[in-house]
Amino acid sequence: MISWWLAALALSQTVHSHASPSSTVALELARRPVPLRSGIGAAHDDLTTRSKQAQAFYDQGLAYLHSYVWLEAARSFNQALALDPTLALTHAGLAVAYTELNAPAASAAALERARALARTDHDKRHVAARALQAEGKVVEYRRALDDALKAFPLDEELWLARGQAASDDPAERGQGSVAASIPFYEKARTLAPGHFAAHHYLTHAYENTGRIAEALAEGEMFAKMAPMVPHARHMFGHDLRRAGRIQEAITEFLAADSLAAEYFKAEKIPVEYDWHYQHNLDLLATSYQYLGQMTAAEQRFRASFAIPSSLVAQEFDKREWPVFLLARGRAAEALDVATVMAGHRSPIVSATGHVEAGRARLALGQFKQAADEGNAALRLMRGTEGAGMVATALEAFQGEFFLRTGQKDKARPMLEGVARKVRAAPGPDAWTQALFTLEAIARAAREVGDWDLAGWAARQMAEHDPNYAGAHYALALVAQHAGDARAARTAAAAAARLWSAADPSLPELKVVRDMK
Secondary structure, eight states: OOOOOOOOOOOOOOOBOSOSSOHHHHHHHHTSOOOOOSSSOBOOOOOSOSOHHHHHHHHHHHHHHHTTOHHHHHHHHHHHHHHOTTOHHHHHHHHHHHHHTTOHHHHHHHHHHHHHHOOSHHHHHHHHHHHHHHTTOHHHHHHHHHHHHHHOTTOHHHHHHHHHHTSSOTTOOSTTOOGGGHHHHHHHHHHOTTBOHHHHHHHHHHHHTTOHHHHHHHHHHHHHHSTTOHHHHHHHHHHHHHTTOHHHHHHHHHHHHHHHHHHHHHHTOOGGGOHHHHHHHHHHHHHHHHHTOHHHHHHHHHHHHTSOOSBHHHHHGGGHHHHHHHHTTOHHHHHHHHHHHHTOSSHHHHHHHHHHHHHHHHHTTOHHHHHHHHHHHHHHHTTOTTTHHHHHHHHHHHHHHHHHTTOHHHHHHHHHHHHHHHHHOOSHHHHHHHHHHHHHHHHHHHHHTOHHHHHHHHHHHHHHOTTOHHHHHHHHHHHHHTTOHHHHHHHHHHHHHHTTTSOTTOHHHHHHHHHO
């Protein structure tokens, strides 16, 4: 009997690894001079300085922080400090940027300088709140911000920070904003209508709470106010995709890609020092996959997989490449790619690689080896911080294992549980990943002849996203197997229509056209 460990594992925050790219190089890049730029959105907080240039570079750094452009934020703050090294808030902002550049020692040193230099009540409150956040003291962090807002009720930066602090994650920068964050961001937006950051964070908050129309409106405003920031264009693409406007989403993702490529070339910055570039490639790839443009999707998946990252979460997301290969029936290639991931120094990434290698071995009929891969993943996950990132993928693998080894009574409830979990996960990235997870369940069920499960999974896909051609393709195959020619033709026609922009050579397209 194969041993499987399926204890509940909480989904962790982004975890920093010690892999390359190195923080040493990142710090060197962060000290490079930088010009003042336009098109990045406006942000402002008053500094106690006589240098207008220092204030301008600080405001630029603040704007970059609010758009998650960590390297340019650090460069801007360092430029401000070169003009006036006594700026406490600038050191505090630099501490945040250095944390996100995976340079914790430099971050701690910057925060200590901020504490030592803070003179005014305004500066002291800002720095003290940042220090509590850095220490992971969420309750105290919120309380400090609440007290600061009583003293400075017109300070939009404090309102923005308080919105982030509504999350239980002490490292929150806005991406995980919750429903309780929204009133704070709305207050900041009212106080400073020209400040783009509230629109950015509201986009995330509305995404995470399923308010897609409102997220789309805020994302569009963010993109208009910061048109030269790749993440701003990317965020708008996020919600266009979620609203079913997939081709427009691709346009925004391509714009973000182009802006980033121009930046790398002009500034001579290696791509691995900008976390967002790889993330945007991932969403671009899955968007092409969604449309049936597999050649374009493959090109982006390959490019993303080749980029090293110091973020475990980003290395974890490289599983999308073997997942794609498996979906295209290329199990041997998927196994090769997954094996690369399994060799990663991070136990989380390595466990993910073993899970995907196990799925590839299942597709190849190598059941004993697949079980070995699953147990290797379990050993790596035990007692490892962040192991919750792998838990659902592991459960899906276990369910598929049971399905392919004839244990359908165990497979069905497990795979139904996976479907519920992935469909409930917040955010547009998770929404698309859920769709492909459901598709994998439907495909595996068809391959083993469990047409009842295949039909259930197909209906889950159509319910999750009725605009996805693959859902109608899955429904058509189920109807065809059941001998319902009319239902098969109807579903096939819908799939063909929704795959109108697909690669002409897409095998699924030929299948549905033959049904019509």
